[in-house]
Amino acid sequence: MSVTEQVIQKDLQYSVPVAARPDFVLTRGEGVTLYDAEGKGYTDWVAGIAVNALGYGDKELMDVVGQQMGTGLIHVSGLYHTQAMVELAELLCSISFADKAYFCNSGAEANEGALKFARKRAYVNDQPNKTNVVSFTQAFHGRTLGALSVTPSEKYQKPFKPMVPGAVVGEFNSIESARELIDDDTAAVVVEPIQGEGGINVASAAFLQALRQICDESGAILIFDEIQCGLGRTGELWAHTASGATPDIMTLAKPLAGGLPIGAILVTEEIGAAMSPGDHGSTFSGGAVVTRAAEMVVNRVKSQGFLEHVREVGDYLLERLAEINSPHITDVRGRGLMAGIELDIPPASVVAAGYEEGLLLVSSGSNVIRFVPPLIIEKQHVDELIDKLTLILEGIDAED
Numbered sequence: 001m002s003v004t005e006q007v008i009q010k011d012l013q014y015s016v017p018v019a020a021r022p023d024f025v026l027t028r029g030e031g032v033t034l035y036d037a038e039g040k041g042y043t044d045w046v047a048g049i050a051v052n053a054l055g056y057g058d059k060e061l062m063d064v065v066g067q068q069m070g071t072g073l074i075h076v077s078g079l080y081h082t083q084a085m086v087e088l089a090e091l092l093c094s095i096s097f098a099d100k101a102y103f104c105n106s107g108a109e110a111n112e113g114a115l116k117f118a119r120k121r122a123y124v125n126d127q128p129n130k131t132n133v134v135s136f137t138q139a140f141h142g143r144t145l146g147a148l149s150v151t152p153s154e155k156y157q158k159p160f161k162p163m164v165p166g167a168v169v170g171e172f173n174s175i176e177s178a179r180e181l182i183d184d185d186t187a188a189v190v191v192e193p194i195q196g197e198g199g200i201n202v203a204s205a206a207f208l209q210a211l212r213q214i215c216d217e218s219g220a221i222l223i224f225d226e227i228q229c230g231l232g233r234t235g236e237l238w239a240h241t242a243s244g245a246t247p248d249i250m251t252l253a254k255p256l257a258g259g260l261p262i263g264a265i266l267v268t269e270e271i272g273a274a275m276s277p278g279d280h281g282s283t284f285s286g287g288a289v290v291t292r293a294a295e296m297v298v299n300r301v302k303s304q305g306f307l308e309h310v311r312e313v314g315d316y317l318l319e320r321l322a323e324i325n326s327p328h329i330t331d332v333r334g335r336g337l338m339a340g341i342e343l344d345i346p347p348a349s350v351v352a353a354g355y356e357e358g359l360l361l362v363s364s365g366s367n368v369i370r371f372v373p374p375l376i377i378e379k380q381h382v383d384e385l386i387d388k389l390t391l392i393l394e395g396i397d398a399e400d
């Protein structure tokens, strides 16, 4: 039996079946290309779902991780000081609105913590009724129960009810809806400046500014979930900066440690001051290897020319996607290297055809193909993508 057949069979036999995976086995990566066990290459427009910002095999990332491993200090827990953790906290505060940082292990965990921070802040302010959390249609904030409760999707929530009480759902990009729902009982408002899982929906600057103002009026905490859209993906360090609105809390995860698991909660002085020793924590919080990796990734993303590259290739991607002449594309949207095409056919058929053509693609929402590649991707890869996508969409036409 081939490696491919063996792995697929073991997966069927031993893995909890929460994913439907295609019938190839990835074995290695280089740059923006992944290779399967048969040696076939795939240009990667997914990046492990907006994670592998530096692509595969980045020498500096591997060296930094190796060096930290070499000290023997992989993990010591949050009980002790390490240089690695505080230096990442300092770095993230120096390039954002934040005054303090807390580290965890995933996006869901970061949002989970952010919601707890917001409730704790109301609690120390003697506002026991201030417990609601307003989130928005098509939002995705993670799959742990707290984060899931503010992810208003029947598909994700239904089998796991009851949800955590206090979740209130507003309409994305509707200032009117936000005004109606955010009140004195609102502890926090959580929003993605660009929705990733929900279909690459860009929040308008006016909407984010209105949320800032309404939160100030009602004393609610404004949380920007930049887990997918943050840290360079849009061609700016943070997706919210262009809007002029600043949050009280920002959550990060996906690309932060270049593929190693990490999450971060960045907060203002005021939120930080509401938290005391023992209030929150996690065994793996701020491990030395992952925080060293993250420090390296953040330094690369903010280095000379990196974000310019993202903007240049991102603009090119959106421009070329808009040029595809297919009746199946009903919209093209996004910013930087976070783009989507809306289709009038099931995205799964395009994703499957992509595998045949040596492209990794992923859908988003019910009818969108999203493009969230490694940030080091080049224009030549965009050209390859456009050629192949054009062929794929024409092929689908021919079958009709």
Ligand SMILES: *Cc1c(COP(=O)(O)O)cnc(C)c1O
Binding pocket: 105, 106, 107, 108, 109, 111, 140, 141, 142, 143, 192, 196, 197, 225, 226, 227, 228, 229, 253, 254
């Ligand atoms: C992926 C994602 C999450 C959840 O992150 P996990 O690491 O999968 O728990 C939360 N918010 C947004 C915007 C995401 O894209």
